[in-house]
């Protein structure tokens with residue numbers, strides 16, 4: 001019995017000491033749910049292009065404003081929701097970031113198979129699609145990020161914005177020395193560890209009502225960040241739901257304001273740390 005207790009104590013110390021081993025870290029943002037595919041499809045078309053980086057299709061747009069004198073290049077890695085980087089709403093969002101001086105690269109970690117490719121498909125296995133997509137993303141991201149960094153060099157300032165499905169990759173960026181700042185809006189699949197491991201400034205752009213990242217989790221996340229003396233900014237938009245930052249209804253004044261203010265804040269946040 002003593003031996004068993006000692007072993008258990010040793011194991012729990014190990015789990016504590018090596019955060020990436022603590023698979024039991026409490027969940028703060030839950031899995032993809034029905035509201036991850038609700039919202040408005042925007043009208044328009046992005047002006048970026050489809051490039052291939054490390055064998056991954058990537059939505060790409062250069063800054064549409066001239067860089068300031070002597071300013072470093074600003075590169076924004078865009079981690080999309082389940083609709084993918086080529087979805088109209090996400091194209092328009094990425095184009096906005098280009099108007100703020102960023103090179104924007106949106107990885108298509110769905111490899112041409114985003115969730116809407118299965119609209120109306122009878123007997124579609126969403127859980128299998130989801131697992132496949134997470135695996136593809138995990139496999140592709142390291143080389144894709146390395147290729148982007150090789151392209152822009154070590155003097156450029158890299159930031160990462162993640163939405164819903166992509167929130168977890170923004171958190172990984174924020175835990176890495178390769179990035180200057182990170183941001184997410186209505187994230188999925190986060191644990192307390194993601195917040196504990198954060199090294200870089202984080203902007204949290206949140207809906208008032210979000211079953212995936214509910215108020216209790218949001219508050220817990222803020223407590224962790226404060227306790228760790230992290231550099232963060234938490235914004236909550238009243239009258240909004242999960243998806244507001246990418247799929248708000250432009251005909252609804254409050255929804256449009258929140259969607260625009262979210263992206264504006266994220267651009268300013270990244271600008272602040274990209275000097």
Ligand SMILES: *[C@@H]1O[C@H](CO)[C@@H](O)[C@H](O)[C@H]1NC(C)=O
Pocket residue numbers: 050051052057058086112
């Ligand atoms: C982007 O280009 C790749 C490679 O040519 C192609 O497979 C993919 O369908 C293209 N994606 C879009 C959205 O055009």
